[in-house]
Every structure is written in structure tokens, then in C-alpha cells.
Amino acid sequence: MGESLKHTAVKGVSWSFADNIANSGITFLVGLVLARLLTPEEYGIMAMIAIFIAISNSIIDSGFSNALIRKTNVKRIDYNTVFYFNLVVGTAIYILLYLVAPLISDFFKEPLLVPVTRVIGLTLIINALAIIQRTIMVKEIDFKTQMKVSLIASLTSGGIGIGMAFYGCGVWSLVGQQVSRQLVNTFFLWFYSCWRPALEFSIDSFKKLFGFGSKLLLSGLIDTVYKNIYYIVIGRFYSSVQLGQYTRAEQFNTIFSSNLTSVVQRVSYPVLSSIQNEDERLREAYRKIIKVTMLVTFACMLGLAAVAKPLIIILIGIKWIPAVYFLQIICFAGMLYPLHAINLNILQVKGRSDLFLKLELIKKIIAIAPIVIGIFYGINYMLWGSVCISFISYFLNSHYSAVLIKYPTKNQLKDIFPTFLISLFVAAFMWSISLMDISVYLILPIQIIAGTLLAFCIYQKVKLPEYLEIRELVSSALKKKINY
Structure with a gap:
């Protein structure tokens, strides 16, 4: 590995690791506090809708992030094309999720899933607003800025989640934590990024990027379904308590x-x-x-x-x-x-x-x-x-x-x-x-x-x-x- 490439990789790993510690590490520590205040059943309820949020985020991105990162000569119109596609698809999927929330609730036999799904689904639109800023930072191997954003978002959302749990909000503590984290994360990605969308869209750019990204989209959807299918199986055929126990094990593994x-x-x-x-x-x-x-x-x-x-x-x-x-x-x-x-x-x-x-x-x-x-x-x-x-x-x-x-x-x-x-x-x-x-x-x-x-x-x-x-x-x- 060449010295310049090695230096870039080492620097990227260092800041990316710091970013993950700031994001997942702090979230994990917050989770320890929440696990003391909440029950396995409340964690199980959140896990029941995890697959729907994960699949929705995969569709919104559609493999475009990886296509942009791989492309050696990215133009402004490429970024704008992907931005508006992400935003439109994110909004459409949220509307669909809002409408099917009662069906999700009936499937798991959990009435609370209707309002929880409709609120947590807002993160889809919030996340879509910042995909390009995040992609540009990854492409430039700028994980230092992402670390700053993750640190602010994780600390803020962690404080909100713990505060809500302390005052007896139950599963809504986890909802508040997730929604606030996406909000703060998106705000500061915009704050630190110089890129701003312009009113332009290219069909030709869309086709070229989607040609590569579409296969990654399908691959990502398949992988996402598989990673989250255990939540559906455990939640549907066993109980929310057992599902809660499984999700805590997963969160320890994730760290x-x-x-x-x-x-x-x-x-x-x-x-x-x-x-x-x-x-x-x-x-x-x-x-x-x-x-x-x-x-x-x-x-x-x-x-x-x-x-x-x-x-x-x-x-x-x-x-x-x-x-x-x-x-x-x-x-x-x-x-x-x-x-x-x-x-x-x-x-x-x-x-x-x-x-x-x-x-x-x-x-x-x-x-x-x-x-x-x-x-x-x-x-x-x-x-x-x-x-x-x-x-x-x-x-x-x-x-x-x-x-x-x-x-x-x-x-x-x-x-x-x-x-x-x-x-x-x-x-x-x-x-x-x-x-x-x-x-x-x-x-x-x-x-x-x-x-x-x-x-x-x-x-x-x-x-x-x-x-x-x-x-x-x-x-x-x-x-x-x-x-x-």
C-alpha cells in the first residue's frame, strides 16, 4: 500500500472509528441507562417496526450513495438529481407507512404500534434531506466532520431519551431518542457542509447512477430484510419480551x-x-x-x-x-x-x-x-x-x-x-x-x-x-x- 494511500486510509479509519464511537458508543451507553429504566417488552415494541424503517431507508437511498462515491468525476447536477429523488421517495414512503400502520399493528397484535410507527416514520424524510451531505463527506474521506455531528446528535438525543424514560414515557423514550437524533444529525450535516441543492434534475444522470445503484438497491433490500427478519419471526411467533431480550443482545454485538x-x-x-x-x-x-x-x-x-x-x-x-x-x-x-x-x-x-x-x-x-x-x-x-x-x-x-x-x-x-x-x-x-x-x-x-x-x-x-x-x-x- 503506497504511503499516501496508507496515510489516507489510516486517517480515515481513525476519524471513522471516532465517528462510530461518538454515534454508536454514546448511544450504547445511553442504552445501558435506558435498559435500567425500561422493560424488555418496550424494547420489543420498537424492534417490531425496525424492519420497515430499515427497508424504507434502503429504498430511499437506492444505491445512489455508493454510485456517487465510486464515480470519479461527479458533477453538481448528479448530486441535485439524487437529492430530489431521495426527498420525493422518502416522502412517498412515509405516507405509505402512515397508511399501513394499522396493518402492522394487527400483524404483531400490538395496538401501540400505530402511533409509534407514524411518529418514527418521520425519520425517513429527515434522513433523506442529508444523504448527499453525508455522501460527499464519505467520498472526501472527511470523517472528522461526521464525528463532530455524531457526537452532538448522540449526546442530545441521549439526554432526551433518558429524560423521557425518567419521567415514565416508556416506549416513547426510545421514539424521542431516535427522532431527535435524526433531526440534530441532519441539521448539523447541513451546517457543516458547503453543498446546497439547486433546482435541476437530469434524467441522463439518474439513469447512469441508477444503472449501477439499482443492483445495490436490490442487494441492500435483500440483506436488510434478512438482517431484520428475526425481529419479525420472534415478534410474531414468540413475544415482545423475548424480542426485547434479543434486541439487547444484538445491541451489545453491534458495539x-x-x-x-x-x-x-x-x-x-x-x-x-x-x-x-x-x-x-x-x-x-x-x-x-x-x-x-x-x-x-x-x-x-x-x-x-x-x-x-x-x-x-x-x-x-x-x-x-x-x-x-x-x-x-x-x-x-x-x-x-x-x-x-x-x-x-x-x-x-x-x-x-x-x-x-x-x-x-x-x-x-x-x-x-x-x-x-x-x-x-x-x-x-x-x-x-x-x-x-x-x-x-x-x-x-x-x-x-x-x-x-x-x-x-x-x-x-x-x-x-x-x-x-x-x-x-x-x-x-x-x-x-x-x-x-x-x-x-x-x-x-x-x-x-x-x-x-x-x-x-x-x-x-x-x-x-x-x-x-x-x-x-x-x-x-x-x-x-x-x-x-
Whole structure:
């Protein structure tokens, strides 16, 4: 990886990580407080409409963001065309969601879903207003500004959510938190961005961008439905309480898996897109990204599974204990998410959104099996099925990246296996500590300290290149801070 490209990537990762910490990290901490004040049932009600909001946001974007990021010579009219399309579609979908709210309520047998859906649906229009500003910042790898916006939005919305929960607003505390976060986020994206819409629209620009983006839209819709289908299955065939327990497990998983995936995806896509026509350089950059990313991911996800029980009991209380086993299973599926994202980024970088769509169709057809099993045999079987699907999906994803940049799956596995083995050994050691008959308030710090020291000693001994790369980056960053 060239020095300038490496510098851009490192800077992008640093600020993107800070952005995610500001956004998801603060939201997670706020969630800990809310989990103490609210019940699993109230979280379950919010989860019931998650799939409808997620699908709507995918349709509004329609793959245009990725199409704009990939395009090397974007004109003003391209941005304006996408902006007005997003706004019109966002408004239309909100009206539709407003009208079908009673049907959603009847499906889940939850009357409160009617007003909740109609209010939370406003975030669709609010979000559509800021998609272009966010896209421009991603394209320019300006995650510093996004971090500022996320910090302000997360703190403001968190304060509103906690305040409402404290005064007994129940599920409306979660609604208030989400709506206020989107409002503040959109306001400050406009405030910090120089771009403003002009009254122009190009059919030709729309067709070219949609030609690439439409396949990503379909792929995104399929993936969104799959990621949220468990909410529908659990909410419809079980109970809002069990759904609430599952969502809390998902939120603990998100703080590592989804955030790592988001950081890697957001930064690697524009960086790799900038060298899309230099195959050898692209392959080497891609290989380094995979090795460094998976060292961090395996350590975080397997470590999280090891400390799940004392962590949940300490942070949100004994009433959430059923979420422990859910979280441990989810961690094994989630540890491969960043790897999926990087492999799929190669398809987009190479302009093969057709293969992207084909892969999503194949993977989701296979994924139907554990969902059906979950309906008839229970949530745990469904989640273990998702772990199997995650591994199968990796082999499917990596097949095409192997062809496009000549980096075979076996070479990828060879590159990441040492870090997986080390992380698995460290996690097993950490988990064994949880078997000790002492207070969870002692077990958790012992697990974390012992696991960290053991991992550090092993990596210092074996000196893997990816570990040395991370150590160098951390050391450089600390020196700059000290000198500053």
C-alpha cells in the first residue's frame, strides 16, 4: 500500500472509528441507562417496526450513495438529481407507512404500534434531506466532520431519551431518542457542509447512477430484510419480551461487530475505489486491510462472547440474563461481518454490482432454512443456523474477489487463521475464569485484564506482521499526541 494511500486510509479509519464511537458508543451507553429504566417488552415494541424503517431507508437511498462515491468525476447536477429523488421517495414512503400502520399493528397484535410507527416514520424524510451531505463527506474521506455531528446528535438525543424514560414515557423514550437524533444529525450535516441543492434534475444522470445503484438497491433490500427478519419471526411467533431480550443482545454485538464493519466498509470503499484500475496495488492494499481488520475483529468478538454473562449482569441487570446466550451465539456469526464487507467492497470497486446482487440472492435463499427452523423449533436453533450461514456466505463472497483480484479464498484463510487461533485460545481462557465462584464484579475485570495480557504476550512472541502494523500505528498516534 503506497504511503499516501496508507496515510489516507489510516486517517480515515481513525476519524471513522471516532465517528462510530461518538454515534454508536454514546448511544450504547445511553442504552445501558435506558435498559435500567425500561422493560424488555418496550424494547420489543420498537424492534417490531425496525424492519420497515430499515427497508424504507434502503429504498430511499437506492444505491445512489455508493454510485456517487465510486464515480470519479461527479458533477453538481448528479448530486441535485439524487437529492430530489431521495426527498420525493422518502416522502412517498412515509405516507405509505402512515397508511399501513394499522396493518402492522394487527400483524404483531400490538395496538401501540400505530402511533409509534407514524411518529418514527418521520425519520425517513429527515434522513433523506442529508444523504448527499453525508455522501460527499464519505467520498472526501472527511470523517472528522461526521464525528463532530455524531457526537452532538448522540449526546442530545441521549439526554432526551433518558429524560423521557425518567419521567415514565416508556416506549416513547426510545421514539424521542431516535427522532431527535435524526433531526440534530441532519441539521448539523447541513451546517457543516458547503453543498446546497439547486433546482435541476437530469434524467441522463439518474439513469447512469441508477444503472449501477439499482443492483445495490436490490442487494441492500435483500440483506436488510434478512438482517431484520428475526425481529419479525420472534415478534410474531414468540413475544415482545423475548424480542426485547434479543434486541439487547444484538445491541451489545453491534458495539463491536457492526461498528467495525461500518468503519472498514466506509473507509476501504473510497480508498480502494481510488486504485480500482491498479490490480496489483489493489490486491496488496486489500490483503493488508483484511489481516489488520480480522486481528481486531476476532479479538473483540470472541472476547465479548467470553465475558457476556458478567458484562450484561453488571451493565443492565439480572432481568436481561436471557440475552446472554443470545449474545454468545450472535458473536460467532458477527465475527465474520467485517470480512464479508471487505469482500463485497471489491465487487463494488470493480463495478460488478451484478455479481453483488447475484450473491445476495443465493445467500438469502440458503438463509431461509434457519428461519424456518426458528419458527418451529426455537430461537436458539435459528441463531445457530445464522452462524452456519455466516460461514457459508464468506466462502461465496470470497470466491468472486478471488477471481477479480487474484486473491484466492485459501490465501485469505491462510492470512487470517493465525489471529483466529490466538483469539480463540485467549477467549477460551477468559471464559474459563467465569467458572470461578466469585462475584461478577470481580470476574469481569479479571477476565479483561488476564485476556489482554495473554494476547499481548502471544503477539509479542510470534510477531505477526499485522500485529506489528497495528503496534506501529498506535505508537505513531501516541507520539503525535505527546508531541502535540
